[in-house]
Amino acid sequence: MVYTRKHPALFIIGLLLLVHGALIAGGYMGGVQKYLNIARAAGEMTNFSYIFGAVAVVAGLWHWFGSHREGNLDYYSSSIAGGIFILFVAMIVKWYLDPWVGALSRGVGPVIPGGRFIHDVFGLNYVVLGIVAGMVIVNVFSIPDWAQNGVRLSRLGLKSGVILLGTLYSLAELANLGRLSVVMIGIFVLGSVGLVLVIGVQRKISNSMGGVLSAGVGVCGVSAAVAAAPVVRARSEEIAYTIGTILVFGVICMFIFPVIGHMLNMGYIQFGAWAGTGILNSAQVAGAALAFQPAGIETLKVAEIFNITRVLFLPIIVLWLAVWYVRRETAAGEVGVQQVDTTRVIFEKFPVFVLGFILMFALSSTGIFAPAQHYQGRYFDNTRVAAARMLNDNEVATLRTESSKLQREDQKGALNRLIENKKLMSIDDDDVLRGVVNSGALSRDANAALRKAHNAVYHTAPMIAAFRDWITWLFAFGLTGLGMQITMAAMRQAGGEPLVIGSTVGVVKAVLSLIVVLLFVRETI
C-alpha cells in the first residue's frame, strides 16, 4: 500500500506559515501581539514559521505532484504531512489560543487572593489546551487521511522531550533541601505511587493506566504523568484521564486547603508543608499557598521547597515504574512461569529513553549546562552583577526613606544590607525581601527597586533556557498529537475507574499528610 496522499493540504499549510512569518516579521500583527502579550515570542514565531513553512511547501509539492511507490521512502516521507499538521495546530495553541485564554482570564480579574486568575486556577496552559484541541479535531472533524500516518509521530516527540527534561534538575539542588521535606516527601511520594499501583492491580485496571496515574498522583501532577506515560506505554485516553483527575482534584484542593488551614489555625510552615505534599499539581500548590497567606511569602516559600523536593523524585519514580511495568507485563505474558528473570527482562524490555533521561539528569548535576545548584535553570549568584543592574542612588534613597515602615528585625536587616551593598547579599535576604514586596508595605517605587535587586542576582542559564524551549515544543507537539488519538469511544471504554482510584489516593494522601504535619511540623518562622 502507498501511504502518501496526493493532496494540496500540506502545501497550503506551508504557504500559510510563510505568510504568517512574513506578517510577524513585517510588524503587521503588532496589535494582536500586544493584546495577547506575545511580543517576546516574535522571533520564535518568525523563525518557526519560515523554517517549517519552507519544509511544508517543498514536501507538499512532492506529495501533491510526485510519483509515490510502496516502500520505506513513501512510508516515512508521508509522515511529514501529519507531523506538520500536528505542529501547525500546536503553534496555533501555543502562540494564540493559550495567550488568548490568558488575556480573557486576566480581563475577568483575580478569582482568589494572591492575584490568581481563572486560567491559573484551572491550569489552562498549552499542555491542556493542546490535548483538548487534538480531541476536538479527532472527535468533531476527524483526522484528515493525508495526516493519519504522521500523527503517529507524536509519541516520538514526547519521548525526546522527556529525555531533555532531565537537564532541568540537579542532585545539588536535592542536597540543598531541608531534611524534613526530603523525608516527608519521600515517604508520601513513594507511598502514593505504591498505593495507586496496588489499588490499580486489585481493581484490575491496565498496568499502563496504573503506572501513569501513580506518577501523576504521587509526584508532581501533569508533568510527571507526561514523563511516565511513554515509560509504561500509556494509551492516549489514559493520559487524558490522569491529567483530568489531577487537575480536577487539584482545583478542589486549592479551594479547600486554605479553609481547613485557617480552621485548624495552622502556621505558615505547617500549611506550606501540607500544601506542598498533599496537593497534586504544582500550579495549584502555589495557588493554595498564596490563598492561605496573601500578604506574605513564607507559606509560598515552604510550599515551593516541598514541591521542588517531590519534583526531584521524578527520576527515581521513572526508574521504578520502568522496572515495575516490564516485570508486570512479562509476568502477565508468561502464564505459568513462577519466577521472572528480572535481569533478562530489564535488559530486553527496559525503555532505553529512560536511560537518556537519567543521563541528562547526571550531566546537569555535573554543572556542564549551568551551575550545579540550579533549579530549572535559575540560580543565585551575586558575585557577577553588572553595574547597571545594581541599585542606583535614587533607588537607594527611596529604600532608605521607607525603611522605617518595616517592623520586623529580619526585614530591617535584609533591607539595610541591600542599601549598604546596592545588591542582595544572600538567598535568605532575597526571601525576606520578597515577603516585603508581597505584603505591599512599601511604595510602588520601593517595590520596583526590590524587584530589580532580585532580578539582578538571579540568573537564567542560557543552555537550560534553550532546553526549556525545546521541551516545551516537543511536549506541545507530542500532546497535541496524542489528543488527536483520543476518541470518545476510547474514553468510554476506559471508564471511570481511574478517576475513582486517583481521587481516593489523593484524599488519603491529603489526610495523612495533614496528620503528619500537625504532629511533627513545628513553626520556626
Place this chain on the structure above:
Amino acid sequence: MADKKSQDIDLHTTETGFRYHRGSALSIFKSDRYEDFIALACALLIALGVFLLLR
C-alpha cells in the same frame, strides 16, 4: 481482484480508521525500542547543538 502487495498482508486499523502495515497505533516505528533509540538520538543531537552553540 486488485494486486495483493506484500505490505497488505498484515494490515491493522487504528480507532480513527487509519490502516497501516508497520508500527503500532501510537508509532510509525517497528518497535518501541527502535523508537526509543530514535528519540535518544534526537535528544542527544539537540543537546549537542545547544551545548556547542551556547557554551
